[in-house]
Amino acid sequence: MFTPHLVFLVGPSRNPEPLALSAFASPDALDPQLLQFLEGASERLCSWIASASERGPLPALRILPDAAPQVHGRDMGQLLDDLQQVMDGAFQPSHPGALAHLDPPPLSASIAADLICAGLNNNLLAEELSPSLSHLERQLCAWFAERIGFPVGASGVAASGGSLSNLIALVSARHQAGLDHNPDAVVVVSADAHVSWRKAARVMGLQSDGVRSIPVDEQGLIDLQQLEDELSALSRQGRPCMAVVATAGTTVRGAIDPVSAMADLCSRLDLWLHVDGAIGAVFALSPITTYLLDGIGRADSVTVNPQKVLGITKTSSLLLVREARVLAEAFSTGLPYMEPALENDHGGELGLQGSRPGEVLKLWLGLRQLGESGIEQVLSAAIARREYFQQQLDPNRLMILTGPLHVLACRPQRGQAQQHEAWSNETRRLLLSRGIMVSRPLHQGRHFLKTVLGNPHTDHGLLDQLASILNQSVEALP
């Protein structure tokens, strides 16, 4: 018999017998030390989440832990203390005032699945290293593909983040266009598209003007006429276009480009359409919000980041493709040291990553926990929170940038760029002192304060307080 909780509640200082932790758990019998350690770690984690409201979204003081291992290994209590030090210095997404970025509190099922995933230590490189998880990945990609309106036979791959999904999509698009070795090829995006396109262009060796940015209109949507003009100009200049990108949910204001009209244009010109739906594509999962993504099923590829609003623990991103073959065509090298895959291709043949964690487990379990109704509720509540907050802001004092989703940015109507920078700094600091964390994007040459209203713990009282501080902050401007 052992009493798992006692050691951790009492703490190492009152525990004279240091408890060693077996390096690798026994394969023959339940390892009491592993169980005890996981229980202790779980208890610390649950307490950390449970005390979120008492602290701010950002830690007050940071005691930095030693990075290097010591000569001798540490015992269980010491290891838990090590963990605690890092937890004490961590960003706290479960704080109701954590509104700065697209990083919501973690979904409970997702936390447990992440732990199980670590324990399984499977590898989605190849099927023999992850039989059930590889199957799950394919099934889940197929489910997402169907829900966004892709035809039967569509497929996808899980990637560690949206930047990687976007890069995999662009490499696939370039390959399909036969432009792998053409240094003149370009990708066309909107001026409000994500920075990951610039990174992709560098990795792919595009020219310095290889990412063509089309201006956006008042609503933050790509200007269709200018898009069409640019595509004609490129064709006149002999610059082939590998893909056009529609952003579904821009980073600063959550605008959704006119996907349907862009699909018309791309099918007319026979161009690859990628939808960067890292923020917005999940809204296609709910019957209430799916209309916002009209036309997404006509894309050639779509990036989805369930880590951003659904609370699936990081990282969780899928790249979905209309035609399953395009990923293997772009990335497959053959895996001569692996048994052949039972179904389709090995996961490691479908993208940039080789060894991959079973991230799909926490996505799958998280969606199963929420159910259709829970998914709908999380998405609708995020939008409702943004609508409520928007109503509390004074449009005479604040210029408000938003879209149909749960992201909103604002800055004072009056004043110059320099004053807005100072305003954003001072106001962010004031808000942090009240336990509210917003971000400070530089957008079109001006500093804004941005809120992401996907945090389920944020109530109207907090939004009233935030709106009131923002409305009043403008009065201090000269």
Ligand SMILES: *Cc1c(COP(=O)(O)O)cnc(C)c1O
């Ligand atoms: C967040 C985001 C990305 C990048 O996703 P990561 O998971 O951070 O790599 C790409 N595009 C858009 C529109 C995003 O909002």
